[in-house]
Amino acid sequence: MMKGKKGEGNWQERLLAWFDGHKRDLPWREDKPRNPYHVWISEIMLQQTRTEAVKPYFNSWMERFPNISALARAKESEVLHQWQGLGYYSRARNIHKAAMEMAETYGGRLPDRKEDILSLPGIGSYTAGAILSMAYGKREGAIDGNVLRVYARLYQVEEDILKSRGRKKIEALVNETLPDRAGDFNEALMDLGADICIPKNPRCSLCPLAEDCAAFRNGKEKELPFRTPKKPPKEEQAACGIWIKEGRVLLHKRPARGMLASMWEFPMALGETEEEARKGLEQLLAGKTEDFLWQYKHVFTHRIWHMKAYPVREGAVPEGEYRWFSPEEYREIPLAGPHARLAAFVEKIVY
Template structure:
């Protein structure tokens, strides 16, 4: 009956030869702070993209104590470009809580770890198994996919029934070397048992895998269709004055909270967003100088930036910045790209 109880061991043997070299795996024994930060960065972000962020993060905040002492603006600035900024805010809050309650260390207790902001079951399992040697599973998208294929689970793995089935399979199969096992699953899921066209010919588990036996590897895991993303036109204004541009601080709650952006109006059409921007800044949007499509999880911004020669600074949260100054503040997602473009514009205009 497939898969046999030998497969976890087979996976560990494969892992000893195929383990990826990753910066957060370098410390021996494993550093719980490194495991935590890397796992949060890796949520929604590719491994290659995370590497430079991880290095510069550890240079800036080498310990949980250093992180707890930093300001929120410093933390957000360090995170800039990784997106999903609530992750950075939660990391910061969690570091402060650890500083206060646990001597600036990650606790060893599952409930205590899970009570920290932004740490869910997966991250807690990763820290406890990899850094503290506890027999805990760490179930992320890779693990759900590998198990769904290995055991031919024909339930939607993003729904609670599918997740429950897989979590009970993980509990039954997890070996003593849980940390290595969890990492081996991650490596298998990211290099071999990949979402599209899994590389079954290179898989150490192909002889054990039900999906491979039945030819279902391309069809599994099952997923119900996601809701379509909301598409918005985003008109942005570039107003320059004496080598500076006008920026706006977003509200302290909601999407991209407390981050800085170019004056922007979201609407359903190019015309209405542009008209809204002109009304906001009481000036004429002269020339379309920059376009960019930014995709968030549930929405898409079709960004268009216009230069405005004159205009009035609106009330509330607007300030002038030089490029030197705005490199030191947290810019809201795609606005960091627009800021790089605006810097070139300032140079060309000789206004800088």
């Protein structure tokens, strides 16, 4: 395995020299020494969106909450408002909770011990590593997707980096190769991963590490990092029944566990074929169905429903959580994803 001793210096020195000459000017990099609070907030924001997009959010956040104590004193609604547009509000809630904990336990400062930082809400090993190395000058790695990718190529790691074996291998390599300027090194890797060693078509001709890179040397830079091919989603036929009686439509509440838990849906049967699903629906409602009126393909992460909705003639309401709803009533209940579309369709054609 390459140990990084090639030409003058090692690859870590080459990377740091490149970083010194190319580093991006970013508002959270301006402090000297670096402000741990700024590092923390910027790192969480950077998990949400691109660096350029983070800048205005970061600046306005710091105007509103200039330090941890100010943040800890704010109401949660103010914090969420300030976060608006970044998505994943749980991250903002965790930031607020962590600030309150820091105000109470650490005198309004970010602790500098790894165990203490990791015990704060919303701070995982990547963010802890970033804060400890960049703000406190500790020799800690900060391994995110960029770092995994760069190392997988540099050391030609052929395992899946999203699986624990591949990740562990890279963690060991990072620990082994971490230089003293760990904070700059971590940021240099992030910049390299963001601008040069990008996911598709890495820009190896511009890379300061091209002569050190095993993947580039062996023409594998586009093949790595290796990812286990995803299983194709399961495709199912879904027959839904539109059964209306005295202005009300029959709906069913899904079980409290599993997919779309506790949400309401039109009576539905799944099958491998359209006929099987339709037959299943007729059996479920002990009735007959007419030609379908609506069709829709709904794609979940791991499955696809090819849905068709059939008007139901006669039948019997099955046992279990089935109820009749008027449109006014079903507008107020949580309808399971694609069934909300079907409800809107039904409302348009029937009511």
